[in-house]
Amino acid sequence: MKTYITLLFISVGMLVSAQHSILKGKLFTSTEDGIVVPINGADVHWKEHPVMKTVSDSLGNFELMYHAGLYNIIAEKEGFVQLEMKIESVNEPVELFMEAEKTAGEKSLNEIIIRERAKAVSIKSNSVSLTYTINKSELLKAACCNLAESFETNPTVDVSTTNAVTGSKQIKLLGLDQKYTSITVENMPEVRGLTSANGINYLPGTWINSIQLTKGGSTVNNGYEGITGQINTELLKFKDKNFTHINFFGNQNARLELNVVNATKLDRDWSNTSLIHLNGRFSKEDMNHDGFLDMPLSKQVNAMNILRYDGIQKNGWGSIFAVQALYDKQIGGEKKFRESTDRLTQNYYGLGIENSHFEIWNKTGYVFLNKPYQSIGLQTKYIHHNIDSYFGQRLYIGNQNTFFTNLIFESIIGNTNNKYSLGASYLHDSYNEDFENVNFNRNESVPGLFAEYTNTSLKNLTVVAGIRSDFHNLAGTQILPRLNVKYSLFPKTTLRMSGGRGMRTANIFAENMQYFASSRKLHIKQNNGDVYGLEPEIAWNYGISMIQDFNVGKVKNTFTIDFYRTDFTNQVLTDLDHSAQELWIYNLEGKSYSNSFQAVWDIFPIQNLELHFAYKWYDIKAEYMDGKKQVPFTSKNRGLFTASYSTNETDKKSKWVFDFTLQYIGKQRLPDTSRNPLEFQKRAYSPDYGLMNAQISRHFSEKLRLYIGVENLGGYKQNHPIxxxxxxxxxxxxxxxxxxxxxxxxxxxxFDVKL
Structure with missing residues (x-):
């Protein structure tokens, strides 16, 4: 390890200068009448170095920095087919013709490759890790009201309801709880700490422009907490024209949502985007007649404002400044419960969860104009979050203040075949929690250093090696190496491998709030650690994947398989089996691991029709106090089928879209209730079952869309969940x-309205 660290830091220190010049070009398209017109606001960048980019002006002109090792440029703009061109001579101006999005398949025009329209979910071809990009069209396929629900049609992430009273949803990646996944917004920490319980529900789907989902160890630049991967959300922001989006949603359970996004250009370099989200659930429903609300009553107000400066082409500077405020309240329990008279009494059982959230963040970057391959960026974020909750007569109150900053410098060694990044980070968390009138407070202070090296010198091979060292005041110094390798075995066959180490400290109350509505008594078996008396969680993750593109006749197919293993050297276990009346939390003594296998087959049989088949297999076990067991609430076998079809109409703006999803969820081990009286016992394993979702959308134009849909079309539900x-x-x-x-x-x- 010492040799590895020494070689890495010596390598990234060998910086030499590189020659550069300017590539000039112009972008065109044609109207339906055949008139050739320039394209304004298209993004143009080097395929080999996406950070080096520019935007075409009102006359279609663009200028792009060039240096040795760059060969292909990519032009893209919403509404047009992505275009790629090989550059033979940087001294000759280029003229590029972009085609409006209307045909699928590939066409060749001299050296220009016009690709089929972007897929709703695609694997980033230039990413060395297995990273999926989920774009806006995928988010429109279901009732995507928040980030948790945006994965309902995705085979990689599992979505489940965790509690029969709160109705909250959680996600799993590689079969493990979302707490082991780094969930970020604009590549800065978001859902962690006290927001672990509900934070993933606080990112409205209409605010999301795209999602990048990385399986396995992600880049060291993004911190030390990602063990199973990273889910990063890019928010909607002003791009090239003013717009206002209005969305309204309602379901039969009186869940109503209103979303408004307004983006405005303030002047040549400044723009502003305002995002507003209102939702509520106003009807008391008890469809299984057990006396409890199926879903809590709720109300949420969520607002964010993003001010953006884009002067990259003029002076090398770019910056985003954002502020967000949120208030969310849920009231559930027995249908007869009234908070004003019954709170904390035994008149009727009730629960209330009140969250208030404030955050302010900034991203500022500078690209060296004389060295466009070189840049420096600073990320800064402050979060204040407060939880005030009760479950029957049980109280939990939590307060969190978090400060995060990350400084990253990126450059090359000689040419772009040898890239590196160096950085420093600092994370400070202050927690103050009261659970059942017992106070728990702590301060975590974590300065860190990191370095990452990327090599693309060998044909078809990319290697990214990174290491970071974090100096945690409570968990001690942690050395976290990560390695990712991508190899193009054949033109249509890509292999990826990854390995790395991750660390996190558990927030045992926020991460287990779904159990507070039960009568289980909480026990913390301390282990001389400094966080609730527990030691930090540490795990190694390894993975391998293969992607194969092939055609059967004229039908395009993609087959993807991957296998990941996670080995915990230490873990904080939540034990529901030791006693059905108790909840035990303690450090692992023994082994804990997760094996995850996934196979996905994507078929595009005809124009505008997509079929996706997926199968997942999990083997997840841990050594509890009572022996080695399969982790509960995890299906060993899962399947997914999705179909999406859209019509072609003469005006090319109006169309019908049909989406269908079928999930198979295999049996799951349930917590042991065998020592309960017979009438209060549950079976050891759940039955397997299937779920169907369907949606029909009508696009009347580019500005108006109406949609109707149904979740759980077959009506399958768990009987007597309480x-x-x-x-x-x-x-x-x-x-x-x-x-x-x-x-x-x-x-x-x-409906969606665009103005």
């Missing part, structure tokens, strides 16, 4: 043994 629902203050009351939906088919409708 144990001893007639005695909520008794010792057997338990709302946490949830493995399936608790409500039948749910119909919804909505």
């Amino acid at each position: 144990i001893d629902s007639e005695n909520p203050f008794g010792s057997y009351f338990d709302t946490s043994v949830v493995y399936a939906p608790i409500v039948p088919a749910m119909f919804y409708a909505g």
